[in-house]
Amino acid sequence: MIDIKKIRNDFPILNRKINGNQLIYFDNAATSQTPKVVVDEIANYYYNYNSNIHRGVHKLSQEATDAYEKSRKILQNNFNAKYDHEVIFTSGSTHGINLVASGYANILKKGDEIILSTMEHHSNIVPWQMLCEKTGAKLRVAPMDTNGVLIMEEYSKICNKKTKLVVISHVSNALGTINPIESILSIAHSNNAVVLIDGAQAAPHIKIDVQDLDIDFYVVSGHKLMGPTGVGILYGKERLLNLLPPYQGGGEMIDQVTFEKTTYAGLPHKFEAGTPNIAGGIALGKAVEYINEIGYETIAKYEDSLLKYATSELLKIEGLKIYGESKNKTAVISFNIKSIHPYDLGTILDKLGIAVRTGHHCAQPIMDFFEIPGTIRASFSFYNTKQEIDFMVESIKRAKAMLV
């Protein structure tokens, strides 16, 4: 059971007033709010042991290094990676995807193929398009149906011996669909293709075991995981990470440097050039601990009850259509009301203190698929309540009366 009162107290921002109304934060799929323990962890770092890691002999540097590496271990355990050096700190999912895509420029050849899906975020489309431009590889797109569910038969058809990479979002940011990554991994692996999973939307809601699922690459953003912005992780199998060249050159990532030749450091440092976001990395470990204290199962159960409640309440509004009707969803509802532009509705809701996302959600191919300019997206977290959903539904009715 969720102790909602206690949990809401962990998030001071939820007390904010917007235009005189209590803030209702339903934009969790864009950025989750940060609990006090995580903010305190950042402050503690800067107040007590701020210093550079992996290179100083002094006390502060050792403390900072220990805390940073401890966080890597927390993340290793959370995702059940075999080794801690398979966890690379990044600035977020986009960085992780670009790191892998950039590395594959040396591996892919003309005629190779990459499969992605119709429901990808732009950050899981554009880096692969850039990779195709560099290598002459071809992009293939796996389609979805009108419920926003991947058509798995099509996957089997387009995945073949030419397929070198399959990239897929674990959960769609715009629709909330949880994709069947087990099946996708199985289809891809039977064709010897490597799979990168964009876990930005999944990691806050679903416990992931990368070994059990045999995942090759998995990327995560800290700011969607109760952590700070500007930090995330790339998980990669040791063997695959070793195949990739360094992404950026600089300090930290080297073994020996002379002007004739530089040899690179091993994992994970090979991919962590320069001074990283140390406070962010440490705080991300704290955020993951915080989530585990509540428990992934408890969170999933509670958020699912919010999703079901909000779905049934919203569908009572005449003319309201939900995009993304998979049976397997996280607590994301993308919708439109007949003839009302999402921007207009979002503007009125903002005036009432309700934060929702409007627009194409950086997933224009999905909007093209449904032939709409965008949607309103309400995405819930475990600190949200049914009362907040009631207020949103009432506010939508009020806005609708103004706008139609």
Next chain:
Amino acid sequence: MKKIASIQEEIIDEFNLFDDWMQRYEYMIELGKSLPIIDSKNKIDDNIINGCQSKVWVYAELKENKVIYTADSDAIITKGIIALLLRVFSNQHPSDILMADTSFIDKIGLKEHLSPTRANGLLSMVKQLKMYAVAYQTQLK
């Protein structure tokens, strides 16, 4: 034709009659609904100002040394602000348009809509209105 400054004063006075944001927005929505329709031959991709979320079309022509603007948007609140902007800028001499500012938007409590962080295309629209004025002023010289 009234001067730009006095039209702006008029609008500020009108908005002062409203007690709260609801009434202001209801008025803007009414203005949006009553915005004269842009000629379909001018509602083309070339005249679109892309503003992330709502599309804005703007077109201008010169008649008797005055710039006549027509515009549209797919979002109604955006259309309401367009109606206000056109009431201020349309049917004015290019040099007057170039000198005018849009601070009245701030004074009527709609500042956020002309903020650079607002992804609605309106700020780009104001720039485009002025660009047309620059072009027509050059033509007049």
